[in-house]
Amino acid sequence: MSIQDFFKLLRARWMIVCAATVVAVLGAVVLSLMTTPLYQASTRLFVSTTSGSSLSDIYQGNRLSQERVVSYAQLLTGVTLAQRTIDKLGLDMDASELQENISASAKPETVLIDVSVLDKSPVRARDIANTLSDEFVAMVRELETPESGAAPDARVVVEQRASLPDKPVVPRIKRNLAVGLALGIVAGVGLAVLRDLLDNTVKSRETLEDITGVGLVGSIPMDKDRRKQPAIAFEGDNSAIAEAFRKLRTNLQFLAVDNPPRVIVVTSSMPHEGKSTTAINIALALAESERSVLLIDGDMRRPTLAKYMDLVGTVGFSTVLSGAASVEDSLQKTRFPGLTVLTSGAIPPNPSELLGSQSARKLLTELRSKFDYVVIDSTPLLAVTDAAILAAAADGVLIMARFGQAKRDQLAHAVGNLESVGAPLLGAVFTMMPVRGRSSYSYSYTYYGTDAAQASGRHGGAQSSELSRTSEKADAEAGADGAMDATPPKRRQ
Ligand SMILES: Nc1ncnc2c1ncn2[C@@H]1O[C@H](COP(=O)(O)OP(=O)(O)OP(=O)(O)O)[C@@H](O)[C@H]1O
Ligand SMILES: [Mg+2]
Structure with a gap:
């Protein structure tokens, strides 16, 4: 990283x-x-030893005092002195408790010992520190007085007595x-x-391209309005999402230029990745560029196109395949110029069988000859086989991956399903991308020229760098489709 x-x-x-x-x-x-707040009271003890008057005696005496302070520091925190202090002050605690709150440190190369006492009460801390020091002075006198009763070898003086602490040291x-x-x-x-x-979701173009083995051909931003109205009225609409679809359209036109895909299946690994919404708008974007486009609802299990586009849902793909209605009667013109829809029709008991039938292949071939593009919305690849069956009969597949939701392993599995039926994967599309600024991972969807070049490069490399330059120029100048759409073929309808 x-x-x-x-x-x-x-x-x-x-x-x-x-x-x-x-x-x-x-x-x-x-x-x-x-x-619990604890107060600290401190005293300072001075240690001196009896010494002669000569310079070496004074030096010796000083050395002895320095050596003694180390032992005295130990005695100060010892159980005997603690008990003597408790007895003197009549404290309600045992010696070990008091010991824990006493610290004594001998300053190196000096004859000074600093004694500190911690207690919940500032007054008691001060009293314990002073009494402990006084008791220590007496204790040293007892210990250092020879049995002969001569003057003690060393003595301790309380050089600085404890004062009342004004604020606690703990916490x-x-x-x-x-x-x-x-x-x-x-x-x-x-x-x-x-x-x-631990995040296993797809959030970068590199990951998406690595897993799918094809280029990223579009990144559709999140647009709350699509929840209410999935179809974008492209005319005069320059919103980010409309531009994203125009760029996706341009990129689609760059793919396999020798044999351009005209029957395109839109699928994803899991449900709710935005297949239907994206399929509708890919179809609308293609229709906007003067192509005749047929949008088919190939999801016979949970069809949504009729609802999303306010069309009649009872007659459609399944009814034509079962022979209950003719194609002509089932195709529905929409309010969008150039876009015709074949809804899913009545929900059949055997969608996979129906979609895999010879009639389905024949129907697709027939429709292919009538329209410039046939865009087929389908089911999630990991849920049922329908999408893979449709994909096998199509010119190519676009796989949707919902940004930050599609899981890497699931996407890889879905791509495997397509490969196993020999379906040609055209490109990958990120859907519902967080708009820039919302996520730092938000992938810039302004580099479609590059995407197109990369995507097309992966598909046989027939495209030249000239094309990608044209794409960039076109994107920059005319909302992505100027170059490719300059001389659109006549609509077939
Ligand atoms: N670009 C978008 N911005 C905001 N919401 C979106 C976008 N695309 C799709 N949605 C919303 O996400 C939800 C799922 O979308 P859609 O029905 O298109 O997904 P799907 O993959 O076709 O689902 P299913 O697997 O059920 O067929 C819908 O509520 C739709 O409005
Ligand atoms: Mg759908």
């Missing part, structure tokens, strides 16, 4: 990072509030918040990376 990928990932998953940071900081706040709110913030950011970034690693 490059640095750029990493930042893209963070931009896409900033919510996880923010949520983890907020949770960790809140955790630090709660922890701080729940921690350390600022430190806790800083640690919470740092941990939150690290955990958030970690979670974001983990989520990304």
